[in-house]
Amino acid sequence: MEILMIFTSGIIIAVATYLFLTRSLLRVVFGVVMLSHGVHLLILTLSGLQTGAPPLLTENADAYTDPLPQAVILTAIVISFGMTAFLLVLAYRTYQDHGTDDLEELRGNADE
């Protein structure tokens, strides 16, 4: 199962990279969201999948899945939410002020 998930996250990250390289600012934001999805899956997968009960001591199991990556990912999910919100607003404010969300047209001057 891990190998399947590694490939899945690899593909998600590849798609995220592709979205990064497009001209539309909105798509770049989509890329950020997808990238964090891919990385979350990868971190969770690499710690081993379904190796025990959920990390709740009330389960009284012999083995639990690793709680540390879960805590890390939980933090990451919330942070990426904040990031995405900020980026979205940045994107549409850019559009409002410049009248375009085409990154080719948003290029700065060569001397900057």
Next chain:
Amino acid sequence: MKTNFLMFHTITRIVSFIVLSFSIYLFFAGHNAPGGGFIGGLMMAGALILLYVSFDIDKIKKVIPFDYTTIIGWGLLIAILTGLNSLLFGDAFLTQYFEYYQVPIMGEVELTTALPFDLGIYMVVVAVALLTILSIAEDVS
């Protein structure tokens, strides 16, 4: 636009009430079962967003007259103060304590300093989500 959303409003009232109570449950359950400050906070934010969406921003603002920016501040302050608390006992910053008490009706109850810390997080999460969404929603240009 004078459209009648009777069904929608009625369902929203019931659902948001349930979601709100569930959010509070999740918050308290956090230490021992899935839940906690983040999840509870997001759930609360979800419920409130539902209210804002189905009714009107101005109406809900009258009902919930909070300034979310201030709530962020309070949340951070509470979290930091619970952290500072441990310094008084000579422990490292953010050391948490817990104790079990026997309460007549409820039986054994656990009190932890992690709870106020989580409350701070809860407040920040709720306020951040709503502040962001309301700012965008109110932006008419």
Next chain:
Amino acid sequence: MSLLHFVVLAPFIMAIFMPFFYYKFRSVHTGWFLLPLPLILFIYIATYIPINGGGLEPVEHTVPWVPSLGINFSVYLDGLSLLFGLLITGIGTLVVLYSIFYIKNKVDEPLNNFYVYLLMFMGAMLGVVFSDNLIVLYVFWELTSLSSALLIAYWFHKEKSRYGAQKSMLITVSGGFAMLAGFSLLYVIAGSTFSIREIIAQADVVVQDPLILPAMLLILLGAFTKSAQFPFHIWLPDAMEAPTPVSAYLHSATMVKAGIYLVARMTPVFGLTVEWFWIVLIFGLVTLTWGSISAVRQTDLKGILAFSTVSQLGLIMSLLGMGSAALHFDYVETEAIYYTAIMAAVFHLINHATFKGALFMVVGIIDHETGTRDVRKLGGLMAIMPITFTVSLIGLAAMAGLPPFNGFLSKELFFTASLNVASLDIFNLETLGFFIPVVAWIASVFTFVYSMMIFTRTFTGEFKPENYKEDVHEAPIGLLISPIILASLVIIFGLFPNILAYTLIEPTMQSILPGLTSVGEQFYVNIYHWHGINTELLMTIAVVLIGLAIALNLKKWQESYFFQRERDPLNAVYDLGLDQLVVQAQNVTNMQMTGRLRDYLLYMAVFISGIMLWTFFRYDAFAIDFSNELAVPFYVILVVAALLASTLALPFISHRITNIVLLGVVGFLIALLFVIFRAPDLALTQLLVETVMVVLFLLTYRHLPEITKEAKNIWSTSMKAIVSAAVGGAVILTGLSVHALNQGTDITPISDYFIENSKTLAGGYNMVNVILVDFRGLDTLLEVLVLAIAALGVVTLIKHKMKEGEDV
């Protein structure tokens, strides 16, 4: 911490209080508050002088700083440090006294800055000479460069000051960097120690290492840039824009001698190699000659003195080069010829500090009183400024090498040393050595000529009042005290040179040439005035005669093309280099900073995937292990298939709503995967975040335009596809290898600690939550802080819009 540590730190501590003195006691010249410090330090350091002539027992104290890297703040006092410590604090006292009268306490004169920089320099310089640790030495070394640049730019409204400061900074600091690299090599060679004494102790092993030559060259680069050796000397004449007390202190007596110090300090190690002898000797001789010839071309008094300093530094440097040959012979008291060079170097170091310090101060006085330093305007000051004239005469005579002043003695020793070296039978000297005394003699002739030039053009000749802005008269006594003290020292050392012999010179020689004498034995140091009629004396007489002849015909000489050009031709190289540096840096920047977000992201993607794949190939880290793959349940395959389908559809659909919905689908499917992988907290969070996020996207949707169509360009599309495939491939490879590694080895995960302790230590059953709020509470706190900042950023972006035409 010992008292010696405080000697180094005291100037820094004092510097903190200077602004306070400046602002609190505005009417008193700030220099008065500072004056006692160098004096006290001088007296304290002077207590270490072995007065009874019994030799100096080195003193050492260590305070650990970064012990794990072998970096300790060790102070070490031996003959060499003692000599330099006395120079720094002694000349420092005189210079501070002089500066009190030189820089007037005017309203807009930032005296606090001046004295803070000066103290910073003093502390840094003491740190350089007292520290035994190479890294600490380096830190102080760069601090001297910094404070020197700040002092040169003290009158920063003048463009030339800024130019000079930048130049000195660039040249000395880049030399310093080279030196740091050299130190690091030395650290490796000497078996992980930065301690100079430990390196010296194993010198004969160290010099066998093949890396010794690069280490030596790099360290010499540092020393040569600092000590203004050819061709790095070009910064020193431009540094003359500094106030004269600074020139007298930093750029003649102390800082430029830091390079000399380093060469002397390193002689016990590198002196054992042939290359050291030749490099130090030849650079010294070239500098000596070039400096003295260039000095004749100058018309600015300080310019003459600057090139003269360059030349004298070259002299000392060449003597150190010659002296290193002594390490190849055993010490025999009667055969003084081997170590005469070192003796001469140390003696001349002291002499140069005295007479050049006095001359700089005198030039400062002339500048101060007449308003000009141009020898074409000056003249006939002998009668008007008699005391200044007397002091200069003493200084100039010493510089020109005339008896009975101390300069004569050290110049004689210099000739002796060069003749001795030419007759040695090592390093092919019997065939090549003849040029050394010849070059030494030619340079001495020019030294005599420029000394004469200062004398005749400033003090003799006709006094022309129209050349001066103000009424010219003798300087106030305060300005004269310091040069008079220095001039008296010139005479005292000239008449009784042997008071220095066993107090300062011999201990210093012991630290430059350790281990030559047996324990308790001392070098035989005795400096005579009269050796009988020998080659040296004849050389001196010839110098005087030829020098006089040239000086009298100087007018004719200076008409030739070479002497018309005041600026050193090497400056063109520096200026061109600096211009090109700026231009090329701009070109390189423009090449990569295209202003396209896409390009920047492309760099990152290419770099990350490149470095990951390279690492795989480099370490052959491919480890793919399919063996432990459990049978994947059918529902997982369904979820993954749906996930991949919506993911892959994203780039192809340019309808916004569809995109947003697809993104939501991906998020919810991932939440589902979290459920399957037994992460309930994650699933809940993901679910809720996704809900809020979809609302967010839908809200911003009305503000955003339809997605821009991509240009139909096969090349760019395929490049994007290749780069993203490479990134994805690198991630997959890494993941597979880590997974295989997990299978192969038995690693105990760190989370076992959390599993065991979350009940007992934190009283919680939900481990994820316990980690968040308890074990890693600080992370969570900072995380919500980030969230708060993001939200405030959003509010700011929306609510505080810029007005029409406003720009950041």
